Amino acid sequence: MEFNKIRELVDRYWDGASTLEEEEELRSFFSMEHPHLPADLKEAQALFGYFAAEADIPMPVFPEIGTLTGQTPATGKTVVRTMVWHHWMKYAAVLLMAIGIGYGARQFTSRHDGVLAERSIAADTYNDPKEAFAATQKALALLSRNLNKGTAQVQKLSYFNEATDKIKAN
């Protein structure tokens, strides 16, 4: 008798026409052992057994709600307190940068002074233009003399070349 009623409910279930109460009745029925269950109800038994097992998923430990609501901006920001000496790396970086800039500036100044000194030596060799002219003439004369010495040697070479050409021609 009971199986007939269950069969009717199962048919309604498969048709998608059962109510929540009827489905609850089916869940309750199939949660118990039925050694003489008719064969046509066994597929529903398998399915409802699966539903019961799935509803029984073990629950994890959820974090405190306070931590969740405290994470949002609405409840205010969390203030992280740090001591002054916790920033030693910042101070060290600033100090290193200052040392670097100071060293660079010093190097630049000394190099700049050297360049200026060189320029001043090159620019102020002679104050009087006549003296400068005389010195330039002297330097050019020296250059000319040395050049002439060279041409004399080259002249000898040309004689040698001419002699070689004559021999080749014969």
Place this chain on the structure above:
Amino acid sequence: MSLAIFLSQVVPVRQKLYRFAYRLLENEEDAMDVTQDTLMKVWQQQERMTDLQNMEAWCMRIVRNLALDKLKARKYRRSEDLDTASELPAIQQENPHIVAEKQDVMKRVHGIIAGLPEKYRTIIQLRDIDGYSYQEIADILVIELSEVKTNLHRARKVVREQLQKLQVYGV
């Protein structure tokens, strides 16, 4: 005010949210992450809490969206080989033969349910495992009531056919 609503309407459904996420993701850690993210999202939109008629459905909808995003992002693949079915709760039974047989039935049913299209699977789970009404399912999935009924009917039909085809019978 919003904290009171949050504590009275959202926090108590945490387990349902987790269970729903777990079924979609089949992974405890991810389900926990999605549950926490959902609670945080709800809390961050606390100004909406007073306007909502069905807070639970809204939370479930957020869970579903986040879980589906996660599935998409990590390219999850629901295991068709029924490996995860072995993680189903153990059946308390003394006879090891019957236990093994029941586990086998569970795996096969799990395979059938897991093989359903996502919409069918979700509707069947919401209705047959969580016991939601048609209207609540419609609210969660943002679909028409008639669509819920039609899809549930089709889903059950497919499940029945598969059970008969694979000859899955309860022990």
